Amino acid sequence: MKMIEIEGGRKLRGSIRVGGAKNASVALIPAAILTDEEATICNIPEITDTDALCDILELLHVKVNRSTESVVINPQEMINTEIEEQYSKKLRASYYFMGALLGKYKKAVMHFPGGCSIGARPIDLHLKGFEALGATVKNEDNKYIVEAKELKGANIYLDIASVGATINIMLAAVKAEGTTIIDNAAKEPEIVNVATFLNNMGAKITGAGTSTIKIIGVEHLHKCFHEVIPDRIEAGTYIIIGALCGEPLRVDNIIPEHIDSLLSKLEEIGVNIEIGPDFVEVLGMEEKLKPTNIKTAVYPGFPTDLQQPFTVLLTQLPGKSKVTETIWENRFMHIPYLKKLGADIEVKNQTATIIGPKKLIGDEVVATDLRAGAAMVVAGLLAEGTTRISNAEHILRGYEQIVEKLQLVGAKISIKEI
Numbered sequence: 528m529k530m531i532e533i534e535g536g537r538k539l540r541g542s543i544r545v546g547g548a549k550n551a552s553v554a555l556i557p558a559a560i561l562t563d564e565e566a567t568i569c570n571i572p573e574i575t576d577t578d579a580l581c582d583i584l585e586l587l588h589v590k591v592n593r594s595t596e597s598v599v600i601n602p603q604e605m606i607n608t609e610i611e612e613q614y615s616k617k618l619r620a621s622y623y624f625m626g627a628l629l630g631k632y633k634k635a636v637m638h639f640p641g642g643c644s645i646g647a648r649p650i651d652l653h654l655k656g657f658e659a660l661g662a663t664v665k666n667e668d669n670k671y672i673v674e675a676k677e678l679k680g681a682n683i684y685l686d687i688a689s690v691g692a693t694i695n696i697m698l699a700a701v702k703a704e705g706t707t708i709i710d711n712a713a714k715e716p717e718i719v720n721v722a723t724f725l726n727n728m729g730a731k732i733t734g735a736g737t738s739t740i741k742i743i744g745v746e747h748l749h750k751c752f753h754e755v756i757p758d759r760i761e762a763g764t765y766i767i768i769g770a771l772c773g774e775p776l777r778v779d780n781i782i783p784e785h786i787d788s789l790l791s792k793l794e795e796i797g798v799n800i801e802i803g804p805d806f807v808e809v810l811g812m813e814e815k816l817k818p819t820n821i822k823t824a825v826y827p828g829f830p831t832d833l834q835q836p837f838t839v840l841l842t843q844l845p846g847k848s849k850v851t852e853t854i855w856e857n858r859f860m861h862i863p864y865l866k867k868l869g870a871d872i873e874v875k876n877q878t879a880t881i882i883g884p885k886k887l888i889g890d891e892v893v894a895t896d897l898r899a900g901a902a903m904v905v906a907g908l909l910a911e912g913t914t915r916i917s918n919a920e921h922i923l924r925g926y927e928q929i930v931e932k933l934q935l936v937g938a939k940i941s942i943k944e945i
């Protein structure tokens with residue numbers, strides 16, 4: 528087990544460079560098997576979630592050539608074999624192999640996906656989408672068998688604008704015969720990045736980034752080169768750290784529009800920021816800060832993935848702030864640990880009420896999931912004294928070189944095996 532140890536209360540100065548988006552990369556890697564030639568993707572972050580997907584590629588006999596700058600994926604000798612539990616359970620996004628294998632071979636067999644325990648996380652909408660395209664879905668011994676004689680374009684309405692279902696259906700439909708329309712599609716920037724990748728390979732997808740996506744099936748997908756967008760959640764996490772500990776702190780290589788909802792909240796509460804074309808510099812906080820309320824929502828609303836780190840900032844605002852989580856039923860697992868550090872927070876149903884400002888004092892805490900873990904890092908950097916975060920593996924699933932990046936701006940942070 529890994530543990531992160533932080534000596535908090537230090538000011539952080541300099542700049543942090545954000546890597547490629549986890550939630551785009553984890554879809555792009557499975558999507559790459561759809562090419563008949565090879566795909567080169569640069570800016571894939573070095574995190575354990577992308578490592579786990581590359582292991583699945585190797586299981587499928589796909590050639591993977593990884594360097595620091597790019598990953599070259601060549602599926603010309605691949606086989607379509609069952610993805611066993613030891614591979615599928617390592618992360619949620621293993622389920623993108625269902626759509627990609629179905630799209631390529633009209634058959635996918637894989638065990639249940641894993642991932643953070645932040646809610647029930649059903650995949651009924653993915654499966655309904657596959658069925659609408661002509662596939663049958665069987666669920667036996669904790670595995671899904673999805674197969675089709677033919678895949679035919681269809682009109683698919685998603686009851687919820689699900690990121691995963693939108694991407695998985697795009698992957699399955701890209702080589703289907705005819706036209707597929709996904710209505711009430713998710714609009715997250717990661718969806719646009721995946722659609723652009725597929726189009727770079729010769730797919731015909733329009734409307735990504737809006738709630739209606741149109742996919743005209745094609746027979747072949749060719750060689751391509753693609754770049755992953757910057758990780759908006761990693762960017763937001765460091766900007767929040769900058770607000771609490773920066774003096775000043777610049778977060779580089781980002782697309783500020785992707786985090787408009789966070790930036791406008793920061794301005795509202797009194798954090799001074801400079802927004803550049805590809806950076807945000809956190810200059811400091813006003814003397815008089817204001818409390819605020821946030822409600823998580825699908826893009827462009829306030830992202831659920833930033834809710835947990837942002838809650839730490841709310842503990843430092845005077846008065847009463849509220850956080851309402853609308854996407855995941857179990858995303859308040861960081862709250863007991865924030866309380867242990869000294870925060871005053873009450874959770875009722877899906878709303879946390881935070882009374883501040885409260886001084887945080889370092890203690891032993893747990894990263895219960897990826898973003899809860901990120902919240903513990905934010906809290907540990909702010910808190911006086913030493914914070915030890917166990918189960919730090921969760922954090923490394925989504926934050927590339929987090930310890931090294933924070934050390935470079937002056938944090939006293941280390942990671943060790945316990």
Ligand code: EPU
Nearest residue numbers: 550620648649650651652653687689690691692832854897
């Ligand atoms: N949902 C269903 N049925 C489905 C699919 C989703 O009911 O078939 C529900 C979910 O239970 C949830 C809501 O719809 O309540 C939204 O789920 P969505 O499918 O959009 O989420 P996801 O694709 O499983 C991705 C990210 C999450 C992020 C959400 C929301 C990946 C690999 N994961 O999950 O990221 O929170 O979108 O933006 O892209 C994270 O990075 O920490 C993380 C959890």
